[in-house]
Amino acid sequence: MKRLLCALSVLIVLVPTITYAALPNRPIHWGFKKSVNEEPPYAGAEYDEVLAKYGAVYKGDPDKKIMYLTFDSGYENGQMPKILKVLKKEKVPATFFVTGHFLLSQPELARQIVDEGHIIGNHSWHHPDFTRVSDERVREELNKVKIKTKEITGQKKMKYLRPPRGVFSERTMQIAKEEGYTHIFWSLAFVDWNVNSQKGWQYSYNNIMKQAHPGAIILLHSVSKDNADALEQAIKDLKDRGYKFKNLDHLMKKK
Structure with missing residues (x-):
């Protein structure tokens, strides 16, 4: 019996502990071929997997004219x-x-977002590249936003x-999944975040309408004046095309 217990002890010691270091941490930068003629874009087999x-x-x-509007704020x-x-x-x-x-600078607007029936999602506390920080830091970044x-x-x-900077890895996705998060990427986006290079409402409007497609997850940055000025007309014209807008809970119930 003693020999058996010793043997088992050795086996237990030799069994490797699974850690996040075992998961790939190669930075993946989200990207896809943009939609044309209302055909949903394709990110490629590697990304899809x-x-x-x-x-x-x-x-x-891709068969239902439903869109999901999201903002990075x-x-x-x-x-x-x-x-x-x-x-x-x-x-x-x-x-x-x-x-x-x-959250710290605009608590009133954060309350208004929720009070008016919208959802607040996590974009991290400090907006770091998750692939360049520790497991503990990723968890801290997520938890601070959730708690506040x-x-x-x-x-x-x-x-x-939504991972900050659109950068992620299998390691960071696993950590976030364990924290109870679903990664929400996007299928409609354009360069809109540079507040020093706004081009007028028509620029935003044209990009939205040109890339519109069934099932679109639209990413807009809320700092953009172009987006704010174009939003009402874009929504009205998309509705005229037969599109409806739903929230992410609707999307995930379909999964």
């Missing part, structure tokens, strides 16, 4: 009140992926994550 492995999404049902640039006014007027739900800076959002708005759950 990784996303499926961790339950992530970047588009909805790292900070406030005076455009959010107009955006929220348009969404309320048009009865369109949205998800706002916020950072710690937004609940404290400010009363939103009980935080289920959706």
Whole structure:
């Protein structure tokens, strides 16, 4: 019996412990071929495989004219009140992926987002490249946003994550999954975040309408004046094309 116990002890010691270091941490930068003629874009087999492995999404049902409007809100640039006014007027739900800076500097707007029926998602506290920080730092970045959002708005759950900078790895996706998050990428986007290079509402409008497709997850940055000015007309014209807008909970129920 003693020999058997000793042998088992050796086996237990020799069995390797699975750690996140065993998962690939190669940075993946989200990207895809843009939609043309309302055909849903394709990110490629490699991306599709990784996303499926961790339950992530970047588009909805390609056969239904439903769209999902999302905003990345790292900070406030005076455009959010107009955006929220348009969404309320048009009865369109949205998800706002916020950072710690937004929550600390704009608690009233954060409350308004939730009070008006929108969802707040996690965009990390400091907006770091998750692939360059420790496991513990990733968890801390996510938890701080979740806790502060609940404290400010009363939103009980935080289920959706948009990785800062659009950079991720299998390691960071696994950590986020264990924290209860679903990665939400996007299938419609354009260069809109540079507040020093705004091009007018027509630029935003044209990009939205040109890339529109069934199941689109639209990414807009809420700091963009172009987006704020174009949003109402884009929503109205998309509705005229037969599109409806739903929130991310609707999308995930279909999965």
